[in-house]
Amino acid sequence: MLTKNFKSDKNRLINTTYQESRLNMTGWIIYNGTLNVPKIKELVDTLVEEGKKLNIKLEAVKNTEIIPMYSNEGKAELVYLNKLEEPEFIIFWDKDVLLASHLEKMGYKVFNSSKAIKYCDHKGLMHLVLSNNNIKMPRTILSPMIFDYSLNSEDYLIKCYETLGESVIIKESMGSFGMQVYLINNREEFINKVTELNKNNIDFIIQENIKSSFGRDIRVNIIGNKVIGAMLRESNSDFRANISQGGKGRLIELTKSQEEIALKAHKVLGLDFSGVDLLFGENNEPLLCEVNSNLNFLSFEKIWGKSFGKKILQYILGEIL
Template sequence: MKGWLITNAFLHTHKFTEIHLWLTEAAKKVGVELIVKTNAEVLVKLDSDFNTVKEVNSDDNPDFVLFWDKDVRLAQYLEMKGFRVFNSSKGIAVCDDKSLTHLYLQGAGIVMPKTIVAPMTFTNIGYNNLDFLSQIEKELSFPIVIKECFGSFGQQVYLVANKQELRTKTAEIGAKPMLFQEFIPSSKGKDLRLQVVGNQVVAAMYRYSEDGDFRANITNGGKMKPYEPNQKQIDLAIKCCKVLGLDFAGVDILFGKNMEPLVCEVNSNAHFKNIYDCTGINVADSILAYIIKRICIGCK
């Protein structure tokens, strides 16, 4: 069996290349040839003769594509050509945009912090009127969490304490899509990461901050320890993946006032180095085993 691992040609950091290596090594263990291809090598080529036959590279056609990038146009193109793509272009796109994630989860009745999506504006205009923030203040009490819709590792997430900070940060973010969210005091500086593959939670960790940061992300200095999720947390994480059409993902869960689980975010291509360091579980092995199972089922 042969697959492609699609990566981004312009993103060269150890954090990402290490994950790519883990995935290719996991493939070798199960006898799968996983060939790394960048989104600059496999281009989206559209013309009047376009059809769904697998012709991207006829001499090197894979049995599946493991898509470890956010180039959703390429992912959709490969699907249109008839390739089985893990995760799907739709799943990646919905997770990449936090506002879409919350819209889809809301539609499925999944409990989340109260969230308001900022109105869209244009890059060359920005917000020349911030009157809409008065509605945010009425609906959400301070402090308020502001998240840029496109961002990773908790680095585009902010906490504002008052009206002036709200206006300043909104203006600073400018035309970039963002959302405003209820702050959950009972989960300040702590959350859960549940790693889902298929319909199973294969690993979980408790993340916490010891320096007063309201975020628990490891990238921002948070700590971690292994965690045994309860059935409500497991069911919630799996349901999120089903709703979003994900084969695998990292689901971040907050602790509500009465310790009830609230969904914070869902990451379609969640990095799993930290959870390995924390639990000793290599999620790459689970992902490759799942893909083989799905491909084999499809061949029957």
């Protein structure tokens, strides 16, 4: 039988102990039911299989299989499309922040929390939350709220562009896998892209182009308050180093300053697990690029040779038992 002393020992290996105790636990891993991205389904399936090894029944649940509802009394409830076993914890591998918040209202322990997911899902909000925490990052400008672009003067946009330099990066506030990120090299290109995004009501951020980090960055994988491992990502053909965009990865040891900035960003955003991306500034000074709550850890696992998913589950069990 598990004891309170075991609960407090977060550094102890869990796998063998859980097998011996014949622990049977049910959890959900929620993912988006309308997003057809094979990597996400592969990642979810990987976590389900790792759960079996720890005697955890981890059910893969699409966000379209559960309907958040409020009763006449104003109570948060769920309507189910299919019969599901009551979970003792929920891994939320989606960005449906309202659903995550609803589940927390119902008393479920959700990993990552709805607040942490919200901060990471919107790049502008993420930089806002991280600001004033002594975390070095590229100079970043938030997109303005514009209701009618035809009424807006180009003076504002030109000032943004000139403030950050002749070469800038535009990132849509909501995007993954290195997509919706644009390298802009002249004023006309900048105004055209911003005009396009504004007309489509797409929030974005504008950042200075860190030329010293062209085609290379570091992905730092964190669980709890511990760095599990880091991967240098490099591309010979693209300013983005993402593996999804053709970059290649290899394991590296972090410097003290790289580890410190990654852990600080992780903690400020209140994450349980994350993938923190760092850029190389002048003299290889680490700069915070962004933080991912729903990190794609499959590429890291392949070169690491161990199960990152197992580490996540061990951490969650240590938090709830």
